[in-house]
Amino acid sequence: MSTDAIVLLKEDHKEIRRLFTAFQDAEDGPASRRGKIVGQIIEALTVHTYLENEVMYPEIRKLVPDVEDDILESYEEHHVADVLCLELHAMDADDERFVAKTTVLMENVLHHVEEEEQEWFPKVRDALGRNQLQEIGQRMLDLRPKAPTTPTAPKALKKAHDAVVA
Ligand SMILES: [Fe+2]
Ligand SMILES: [Fe+2]
Numbered sequence: 528m529s530t531d532a533i534v535l536l537k538e539d540h541k542e543i544r545r546l547f548t549a550f551q552d553a554e555d556g557p558a559s560r561r562g563k564i565v566g567q568i569i570e571a572l573t574v575h576t577y578l579e580n581e582v583m584y585p586e587i588r589k590l591v592p593d594v595e596d597d598i599l600e601s602y603e604e605h606h607v608a609d610v611l612c613l614e615l616h617a618m619d620a621d622d623e624r625f626v627a628k629t630t631v632l633m634e635n636v637l638h639h640v641e642e643e644e645q646e647w648f649p650k651v652r653d654a655l656g657r658n659q660l661q662e663i664g665q666r667m668l669d670l671r672p673k674a675p676t677t678p679t680a681p682k683a684l685k686k687a688h689d690a691v692v693a
Contacts, residue, residue: 529661529664530661530664530665530668531657531660531661531664532582532583532660532661532663532664532667533648533651533652533660533664534664535664535667535668536575536578536579536583536643536648536667537644537648539571539574539575539578540575540640540643540644542571543568543571543572543575543636543640544637544640546564546567546568546571547568547633547636547637549564550564550565550568550629550633554626558619558620558621558625559620561620561625561626561629562619562620562625565615565620565625565629568629568632568633569612569615569616569677569678570676570677572608572612572636573612573674573675573676573677573678573680573683574671574674574675574676576605576608576609576683577670577674577675577682577683578667578670578671578674579601579605580602580605581670582663582666582667582670583663583667584598584601584602586663586666587651587663590654590655590659591650591651591654591655593650593654594647594650594651597642597646597647597650598647600642601639601642601643601647604635604638604639604642605639607635608632608635608636608639609678609683611628611631611632611635612632612678613678613679614628615628615629615632616677616678616679
């Protein structure tokens with residue numbers, strides 16, 4: 528299995544997109560089904576964002592100054608997704624705003640993931656060697672079991688908060 532940081536993050540993105548499709552497929556089904564899928568979306572995003580905030584973003588910011596602006600924008604996008612995840616986490620699946628809020632979350636995340644994959648991950652791949660990307664990926668794999676899985680966990684919010692407020 529590859530430990531390349533970009534490969535690992537893209538695998539997460541693929542799973543997140545799969546969950547988004549599952550949510551759309553559940554549009555006409557019971558609210559409980561949508562609630563369950565949104566729970567999975569929130570967990571996947573919480574883990575993924577944590578690994579990017581803790582390892583990938585600070586490391587890339589140091590090593591590839593050219594993508595500084597992309598990373599600053601990405602922190603802001605993470606922050607927006609964090610807020611929506613927190614609100615959805617506290618909301619009943621049969622709330623009249625549940626589907627709308629999930630839709631806005633998905634639109635924001637898809638936009639963000641596309642910018643990562645199309646705009647700045649390729650610049651990172653060009654700037655760094657394979658070994659560096661594998662080292663960063665290994666650090667994310669090591670940290671993954673300790674990542675928060677719910678948006679109310681204090682460490683889920685800390686890095687994005689620091690990046691935005693500090
Ligand atoms: Fe991200
Ligand atoms: Fe990502």
